[in-house]
Amino acid sequence: xxLRIGIDIDGVLADFRAAFxxxxxxxxxxxxxxxxxxxxxxxxxQADVRKVWDWVEKKPNWWMGLRPYExxxxxxxxxxxxxxxxxxxxxxxxxxxxxxxxxxxxxxxxEQHGFYMPSVLTVPGSRGDIANGLRLDLVIDxxxxxxxxxxxxxxxxxxxxxxxxxxxxxxxxxNRGIGVVSNLVEAITVxxxxxxxxxxxxxxxxxxTDWFNPSPERERLPDNPRxxxxxxxxxxx
Ligand SMILES: [Mg+2]
Numbered sequence: 001x002x003l004r005i006g007i008d009i010d011g012v013l014a015d016f017r018a019a020f021x022x023x024x025x026x027x028x029x030x031x032x033x034x035x036x037x038x039x040x041x042x043x044x045x046q047a048d049v050r051k052v053w054d055w056v057e058k059k060p061n062w063w064m065g066l067r068p069y070e071x072x073x074x075x076x077x078x079x080x081x082x083x084x085x086x087x088x089x090x091x092x093x094x095x096x097x098x099x100x101x102x103x104x105x106x107x108x109x110x111e112q113h114g115f116y117m118p119s120v121l122t123v124p125g126s127r128g129d130i131a132n133g134l135r136l137d138l139v140i141d142x143x144x145x146x147x148x149x150x151x152x153x154x155x156x157x158x159x160x161x162x163x164x165x166x167x168x169x170x171x172x173x174x175n176r177g178i179g180v181v182s183n184l185v186e187a188i189t190v191x192x193x194x195x196x197x198x199x200x201x202x203x204x205x206x207x208x209t210d211w212f213n214p215s216p217e218r219e220r221l222p223d224n225p226r227x228x229x230x231x232x233x234x235x236x237x
Contacts, residue, residue, distance in 0.1 A: 002087045004136045005191075006127075006150075009092040009106055009120075011142030012161045012184070013074060013113075014066040020052065023062070027055040053095060061099035063106060068113050069163070073184035075114025080188060082223065084195050089134060090120045091127065091141075116225055128153025138194075140187055144169060147178045159187060 010016035021032045028048055056062050068074060081088050094102040103122050110118040123130050128149035131139050136156040141147050147158035159179040162170055170180045181187045
């Protein structure tokens, strides 16, 4: 059985904060500090937050314009996922912008950065419920609340993507059994270590060994599955 991994998009792959700050600047005519998260800042009234979202809602394909934090790592994650035979689900609760659906924009954006045919799930509800429903093994998310929901409501492990140096939050997460990383490079290092170390573990983890040992003779589609390739002959009766 393939390892099943849930990866949040905003704050993990995409710099949502910077994009929202830029939107707020254009919409409200007011600058925000880099450290300030306008979405949650007390300096920003809820009515202004609503105005910015209304502005985003009319912007065609606004989600396509977000900057990836570490663009090279998205392709690396793809490569690792393919070679390890994992199943990855990208999770988001992005509201609609103009243009295509938030789901389609997210799929297109992730693929443009090197992860072909990404599975994007728009999750309006609890991340714990989705982790449980999908039987995820591991979830990477930048929100502590989501990580807590995941470990509380499912058997999945959670890794908090903490890009700021918040030692108190880091300690809090670790005390709750939640792993902490500060960027995608570290997260991918953790995933690589899992792949390498789990086969040598004993006990309960032994059952997970086959996640990390895809059969060497496994026939794989090309690295870019969209590359031209003749379809196999159809099965006849
Ligand atoms: Mg997030």
